[in-house]
């Protein structure tokens with residue numbers, strides 16, 4: 254690429270997955286293109302890079318005492334205008350990042366969070382909390398609907414660290430802006446682990462996990478961050494919200510539950526006491542093949558209903574398994590990856606018991622030398638970086654997820670797949686949708702769909718919005734939730750509006766008004782009329 258183009262390109266730190274990394278070069282992408290074309294079955298265009306235009310000047314200034322915490326650097330503001338959904342990736346790549354926050358503000362203590370909220374109240378500025386910025390649902394950028402007021406992005410990464418460990422109760426007090434690897438590194442010397450690993454682990458924070466009700470990659474038992482919470486502390490515009498540390502409590506509606514999933518709409522989570530565990534020392538894994546995805550799902554249901562709950566239990570359809578490089582799985586089949594682990598005892602017997610249940614249900618075990626499980630795990634880790642390369646080559650590449658009781662799963666899988674395939678045919682003239690089960694419960698499962706389709710240069714955002722609308726309508730129509738763990742954000746707001754009971758919506762609006770009477774916090778979030786169609 255010519256030096257001049259390089260200079261004008263949107264900085265990688267704005268749209269790229271790894272803020273310390275660098276973008277793929279055009280030559281690298283050209284070399285990748287034939288492999289992708291062969292794997293996906295459609296042809297791709299030339300790699301494209303956009304440029305970052307001039308941003309409107311900030312409309313607000315911090316109070317003098319807070320000024321050292323603020324930044325009006327254009328690339329910083331641009332980064333905080335977007336999350337990490339496909340639509341955000343396109344906006345970043347194209348340099349079309351507006352609306353942008355007027356300022357990025359980085360408090361270093363809870364007291365500074367309180368001071369910034371007080372200043373924002375006086376200045377009439379909206380406040381959007383920002384953890385790792387890995388939202389895939391339009392959770393972190395300002396919305397045009399709130400454009401009449403200035404908005405700051407409150408970046409919490411300087412509130413970082415494991416602040417206290419209670420070894421006796423096995424719990425840790427962790428600052429909200431701590432990124433996944435820093436949590437693990439701080440707990441490791443005590444032989445402890447949070448054992449919470451979302452795929453976005455490296456680039457997401459404890460506060461973000463709590464605010465979005467994130468789920469880790471363990472498929473059973475302690476799946477959601479909700480399951481790990483002892484207490485949460487948050488700063489609201491009207492004061493502090495701090496719950497008592499308890500292993501369980503029946504004292505009325507839970508203050509923690511109310512903050513979980515609040516997505517910055519009730520206040521800023523500053524820290525939490527979370528349950529931690531001894532680091533696992535014993536592990537065992539097995540890979541099996543099912544004759545079809547539905548029959549594999551049935552085996553997973555029988556496994557969970559038998560009372561067994563292997564930590565890893567991922568069912569991946571044959572096309573997705575093959576694309577990941579997993580050998581020994583044909584297109585109509587499905588791969589089941591099982592894994593057990595423990596800090597205290599060998600787990601081979603537990604794993605064999607799980608294998609016996611799914612074999613009884615008709616699954617075929619792959620030899621222990623098979624690399625299928627590893628291939629899929631590696632593809633899972635590499636996915637964020639591959640995704641941006643595919644987008645640069647013009648591929649529409651996005652995922653969506655849901656959860657549904659087992660009784661409705663076969664119909665949901667059929668209907669959602671058909672709705673997306675129809676949409677792909679009409680909107681893109683081709684493409685494909687694949688599915689895996691990321692989480693499993695005795696009464697249901699969480700299907701996770703991946704869409705790959707040829708984009709029309711310049712129209713990809715509109716194409717994806719139409720595909721996503723068709724998918725979301727089908728998910729709700731089949732009895733699923735609009736999200737199992739990605740959260741609501743602005744993108745899911747219309748469907749969240751349909752899903753939640755109207756009386757509950759009114760109760761939530763009342764709660765928001767009570768803690769944030771002037772509507773500072775994450776303005777426009779969940780407004781069903783400011784949906785993803787603006788993006």
Ligand SMILES: Cc1cc2nc3c(=O)[nH]c(=O)nc-3n(C[C@H](O)[C@H](O)[C@H](O)COP(=O)(O)OP(=O)(O)OC[C@H]3O[C@@H](n4cnc5c(N)ncnc54)[C@H](O)[C@@H]3O)c2cc1C
Pocket residue numbers: 336337338381382383384385386387388389392393409429430450451452453456457458459460461462463464465466467468469470515516517518520521522523636637738739740775
């Ligand atoms: C490649 C990839 C893989 C992913 N894998 C998973 C996965 O396995 N499981 C999963 O659950 N999600 C996953 N996600 C989605 C995303 O990582 C999660 O939603 C994550 O919890 C967001 O954390 P964050 O710190 O990046 O929050 P952000 O994206 O910064 O913010 C998300 C929302 O929370 C609010 N918020 C953030 N911090 C605070 C705070 N301290 N107080 C109040 N509100 C706050 C923000 O205002 C926003 O509304 C993935 C995303 C990507 C891009």
